[in-house]
Amino acid sequence: MWTKLFLRPTLIKRVHLTCTCRSLFIMQLKTTEFESLFTEGLVGLADMFKKNQFELRIAGGAVRDLLSGKRPEDVDFATTATPEEMKTMFQAEGVRMINNKGERHGTITARLHEENFEVTTLRVDVVTDGRLDGTLYDYFQGYEDLKNNKVRFVGSASRRIQEDYLRILRYFRFYGRVAAEPGQHEQETLEAIRENGRGLCGISGERIWVELKKMLVGNHAAHLLSLLYELGLAPYTGLPADGDVEEMKQAWLRSQDLSPKPMTVLAGVLRKLEDVEKLDQRLKLSKEEKTLGIFLVKHRRDLLKGLDEHDQLKPYTDFITDSRDPECQGKVLELLKYQGEKDLVEELSRWSMPRFPVSGHDLRRLGYTSGKEIGSTLQELRDVWKKSRYQMSKEELLANLSTS
Structure with missing residues (x-):
């Protein structure tokens, strides 16, 4: 968008070429981040293009990442081969092509050694020698802008x-x-x-x-x-x-x-x-994103830390324990981030919800028969259990029934 940078995947070599349309800046790059990209799949891809006398270049955001000293997560490639030439070459080499909806935009996706490589036809004519050797092509002073932290x-x-x-x-x-x-x-x-x-x-x-x-x-x-x-x-x-x-x-x-x-x-x-x-x-939005948005808007005011300075996490863990949502703890973590509670974020990240030790079967064995009574009794015991900070055992909770 804001620059055109291409990299053919040492010592710095700089060349400036000027024509009526633009100034071309060329340099060579050899860094650990760049060399780490050369997986078995990429080496095979580069050799294939070289064998067929087509150039293969790294393009776009990956180049900016490499120039900034970062290893890119995603790498896009550009080539002098047309989509038809790429398809012919890949078919001849027995390379699988997938998801080629981008073909109308000049992009072919090849799969080698369990990796996918998106390769797009270059829109300019260039003289090439087929190497992927770390040469940077900068047609619009993008590298200079990058060094100056400029976006245009x-x-x-x-x-x-x-x-x-x-x-x-x-x-x-x-x-x-x-x-x-x-x-x-x-x-x-x-x-x-x-x-x-x-x-x-x-x-x-x-x-x-x-x-x-x-x-x-x-x-x-x-x-x-x-x-x-x-x-x-x-x-x-x-x-x-x-x-x-x-x-x-x-x-x-x-x-x-x-x-x-x-x-x-x-x-x-x-x-x-x-x-x-x-x-x-x-x-x-995804279901997870939407439900998180709803959760934050709904609870960012009413679910706040308690007054007990020795147990600020309690209202949050109680909320999680009472919830039937299996994703509740993750949402509460995001709520704590929203509220800026760094210490509580760390504490809740280490916390695992304990298992409530009493079940309806336990109450039936004690003679409870009414479903309504069992439900209300379980809730009473759960409240007692929460007040104990989830420490009371089944025996202690059931003993609590006989004294109440």
């Missing part, structure tokens, strides 16, 4: 956005990964985003949510979400127009060092349960 579109921001309106949200996500400080945006970029924001209406909710989630767990998340509101983008992304931006900022400040889930941060702007429903309608 290539050429006209409006034109790039209009080619794919999702680039608006990708700008926010990249800013969170690259920029050192919040608020260092080029005004021209922000105006282009504001003027083209309505274009997000035509982008699927699933694609929008993918970008938002990455933004929400990146750097400057509160600033970027606030900016999304300032630029008038909220109505096009499923967020409530009257979202509580200040609450979100405080929730982010409290939770940023606790590895919150995206929904934990986003819940700050959601004022009511209906906001979660509308968000789900637009973004197609």
